[in-house]
Amino acid sequence: MTAPKLVDLTLGQAVFPMSEPMRLAAARAATGDLPARYPDRRGLRRFRAVLAQRHSGPQDSGPQDSRPRHSGPQDDGPQHSGPRQIRPEQVTVTCGATQAIVALLAGLCRPGDRVAIPDPGFPHYRRICRLLGLTPVGYRQPGAGEALEINELGSVLDHHRPAVLLWNSPSNPTGWVATADELRAAAELLRDRPVHVISDEVYEEMVFVGCHRSLTELLPPARASSVHSCSKSLSLAGWRLGYSISDESVAAGCAEAVWTLSMGASTIGQLTAMVGFVDSVTWAAQRRAELQDRCAVLNAALQSLECAIREPHGGCFLWLDARTPQRADELLIRLRDELRVQVMPGRAFGEHGESHLRVSFGATMPDVVEAARRITAATREVSETTPDRSDRATRVTGGAP
Ligand SMILES: Cc1ncc(COP(=O)(O)O)c(C=O)c1O
Secondary structure, eight states: OOOOOOEEOOOOOOOOOOOHHHHHHHHHHHHSOOOOSOOOTTOOHHHHHHHHHHTOOOOOSSOOOOTTOOOOTTSOSSOOOOSOOOOGGGEEEESHHHHHHHHHHHHHOOTTOEEEEEESOOTHHHHHHHHTTOEEEEEEOOOTTOOOOHHHHHHHHHHHOOSEEEEESSOTTTOOOOOHHHHHHHHHHHTTSOOEEEEEOTTTTOBOSSOOOOGGGGSOGGGEEEEEEHHHHSSOGGGOOEEEEOOHHHHHHHHHHHHHHHSSOOHHHHHHHHHHHHHOHHHHHHHHHHHHHHHHHHHHHHGGGOOEEOOOSBSSEEEEEOSSHHHHHHHHHIIIIISOEEOEEGGGGOGGGTTEEEEEOOSOHHHHHHHHHHHHHHHHHHHHHOOSHHHHHHHHHTSOO
């Protein structure tokens, strides 16, 4: 008998068909008069104008603590009501948020500098630091609904004196979304410390509890940049498009690095994403609602694995605490080899991820349902043959405590 097809729940991409306006824009660009020259190194001016507008908002007094406000299909999208007015000159279009992080770090740091990164956190932060000859130092990333350990962050900054702090809300992998109080406390902490903040906001469109606010709104513009992703916000991961927002002098360094790395970002991608940001609001709300459904289906099935799971406030991951590294490994192997469901080992995200597994609910609904079905069926089988609960836990987890 052939093994069933592997269901891949590893990647942080929310898989959705393109919205109709984006599909039409891509077709128009491909069949029309698409300029075949190298693009402007900072990105198409009209795309940057759309992006600048998207992140500008009326003056206000800073973030209000909106929790427990739930985003949902009735919403127009995440709140970008920050006090800033962004100009197109502050925006640099990049090949994905990944390149935005590389380009910003290349412009802001010298080899040997330290960079504070969340742990657990996006594995590319470490890889990028290594590539650029920078030294990553970890600070604790909270789980969904947990409080940021602000004193620990303070002591990491004071002890290591990093040139840059990478901040990630909503968090990959934990699903934490910073509250207004946490943003204020972090801004207060950063006020007198000479560190540039790169706020990685790629999951800004995937917030389910609370609302997304940027830490950069509370910091002096010269000391804060943000990075954004069309992979996540528009489900265009294969188009490799993202952007950064900085003060103009930092943006100039970022554009210079983008020119060195890739001589700009794809023109057809920019024309397509531009329409996505302007014309796909309903699609974005429907997508967020479906992501919540995918999350609920998987979460219900994963309960049978007897891990601690915090419902994510944002992002597209369930972060399972298996309690020991050994049990995390056993579960990962069992899911992969017996149930043919592939998930990520938590240790890929840093020291604090060791006892965890990360399960993406960005996969299509049929894949999510199939994975949930296999997990539920396997654990039901075990519980039917072993009525004693403690014995069941042993069988399900392969002998872990
Ligand atoms: C936190 C975080 N930042 C950045 C990225 C990279 O995004 P992009 O595809 O736009 O390069 C990812 C991708 O998974 C991510 O999880």
